[in-house]
Amino acid sequence: MILKVGDKVPNFTALDTKGNEFKSQDFVGKKPIVFYFYPKDNTPGCTAQACSFRDQYEDFKDLGAEVIGISSDSIISHQKFTKQYKLPFLLLSDSDRKIRKLFGVPAAMMGLLPGRVTYIVDKTGTITMIFDSMMATKHIPTALKAIKKLI
Numbered sequence: 001m002i003l004k005v006g007d008k009v010p011n012f013t014a015l016d017t018k019g020n021e022f023k024s025q026d027f028v029g030k031k032p033i034v035f036y037f038y039p040k041d042n043t044p045g046c047t048a049q050a051c052s053f054r055d056q057y058e059d060f061k062d063l064g065a066e067v068i069g070i071s072s073d074s075i076i077s078h079q080k081f082t083k084q085y086k087l088p089f090l091l092l093s094d095s096d097r098k099i100r101k102l103f104g105v106p107a108a109m110m111g112l113l114p115g116r117v118t119y120i121v122d123k124t125g126t127i128t129m130i131f132d133s134m135m136a137t138k139h140i141p142t143a144l145k146a147i148k149k150l151i
Contacts, residue, residue: 003130004127005128006126008124010024016091016092017078017090018079022068027066029124029125030123031066033068033120033121034068034118034147036067036068036118036143037070037100038071038136039115042080042081045134050069050081052140053140054087059144064151066090069091070094070099072100073091074093078093097114103119106132116136116139117132118143128149129146131146
């Protein structure tokens with residue numbers, strides 16, 4: 001299954017940075033959300049992307065939106081990554097890659113790396129934009145512009 005613009009985000013669960021169960025239905029359909037899938041904690045591109053989202057997090061919050069990062073890293077890895085870079089948003093552990101498969105996030109670099117894709121979801125739970133690019137820092141201005149269009 002590959003989610004497309006106009007599709008509703010299906011329900012899913014995952015463990016968040018704090019080890020709590022994250023239920024998508026507690027967030028989706030209540031406010032705009034930026035779900036960003038990234039390859040791996042503590043790699044140069046992923047660190048730049050997370051820090052860029054961190055640096056603009058208040059801009060997203062001011063627009064009523066939430067930012068949620070998703071990778072296959074463990075909760076322990078996410079906790080270290082969050083602490084080291086003072087990330088104010090949730091990271092979800094998708095260790096079995098079920099969420100990645102649910103969204104249909106493609107692999108990158110000839111299948112060698114998990115893909116880097118950002119989904120913008122409006123407050124009804126509908127995907128309004130999908131940005132697929134390995135250019136890590138391009139995701140933040142693109143996502144912010146898309147969220148502004150929803151307001």
